Amino acid sequence: MPATRSETEPTLADLAVCLGCRAPLRGRDACLTCGRSYPTRDQILEAIGPLVGRNRINAAFYDGSGWVRFRKWERLFLTLQGGARRARLQILRHVLAIDRPEVRALEVGIGDGDNLAYLPESWDVYGVDVARTQLVACQERHPRMKGRLAWAEGENLPFADETFDVCYAIGGFTYFNDHAAALREMRRVTKAGGPVVVADETPGMHHAGIGHLIGVPAIDAFWLRGLGLDREFVEMVLQYDVDPEAVARATWPSATSRNIWSRLGYCLVHPGIEASG
Ligand SMILES: C[S@@+](CC[C@H](N)C(=O)[O-])C[C@H]1O[C@@H](n2cnc3c(N)ncnc32)[C@H](O)[C@@H]1O
Structure with missing residues (x-):
């Protein structure tokens, strides 16, 4: 019987290179x-050092019970944006613009793989995340992802230059520890001309919270915790003073930036293929 495409395509360990010296690991x-x-x-390559700053807080949140508690609010948000499919395709259309049956794609911050359902099955998708439990869950939900995942940071990707046809990060990017580093890494591992797409909610939504409006931010900390967010994650949100889109404009001057999700989110596309519509 002829081998299926997924059997002939390299595993992530075959593609990986050393984070320090970039020598190929070749499995x-x-x-x-x-x-x-x-x-x-668990078939997950570990290419990660000690996590610091926001990435440490992200990993603790997405690995723990906070994300499980909060997730229903994320789902509600997507429902209010016309449903998960519509909300995700606002971003994924720029990924799908590559429009070829055989594509090698990388998702940074893949979580448990909610975007996989919207990509052609013929594509070879690989993923990295700082939260190991999310990677394990991704493999359980999508057995074809076994051998395709790495525990790694978007800011330090264990791949050679131009390994992928397309690279994308959906959700999570706003709180990445080092946006410029992640954008540079995503561009580096993607072939010249291939799209790199980054989207997330716009930071600072809590500024519309009653606590901020009446000058008592502690009230907003209280309801954010009530939504399920960890104490440390809430502190990170309240202290956050970065404009990820401004960082992207400085790092990728030729990127396009669009409002998505009723202007509550942004989508950055680094040139390559422009999606129509
Ligand atoms: C909101 S979830 C989104 C998951 C998936 N992309 C989706 O659209 O459903 C954000 C994910 O990004 C991961 N993440 C956060 N910071 C990261 C970083 N610096 N590098 C890689 N993954 C990161 C989190 O662990 C989490 O799994």
Whole structure:
């Protein structure tokens, strides 16, 4: 029987390179050049160092019970945007603009894989995330993702230059630890001309909260925690003073930026293929 495409395509470990010296790992669990170790557990390649700053808080939140509690609000948000399919296709149309049956794609911050349903099955999708439990859940929901996932940061991707035809991050980007580094990495691992797409909710929505409106932000901390967010995550949200779109404009001067989700979100597309409509 002829091998299926997924059997012939490389696993993520075959594609991975050392984060330190960029030597190809070729499926080995350590770099032959510098000796750095890259264990694989549960078929997930571990290419990550100690997490710091917002990425540490992100991983704790998405790995823990906070995300489980909060998720219903994310689903409600997407429902109010016309449903998950419509809301996600506002972004994924720029990914799908590549319009070829055989595409090697990378999702940064893949979570448990909600976007996979909207991409052609013939595409070879790989994913990274800082939250290991999300990667395990992704494999459980989508068995074809076994061997396709790495525990890694968007800011430090374990791939050679121009490994993927397209790269995208949907949700989570606003609170990435280092936006410029993640944008540079996503561009680096994507082929020249291939689209790189980043979308998330606009930061600062809590400024419309009653606490901010009457000058008592502690009230907003209270209801944000009531939605399920961890204490540390809420502190991060309230102290946040970055404009990720401004960082993107500085890092990717030729990117296009669009409002999505009734102007509550943004979608950045680094040139390559422009989606129509
Ligand atoms: C809101 S979830 C979105 C998951 C999926 N992309 C989706 O659209 O349903 C955000 C994901 O980004 C991950 N994440 C956050 N910061 C990250 C970073 N710096 N690098 C990689 N993943 C990150 C989180 O762990 C989480 O799984």
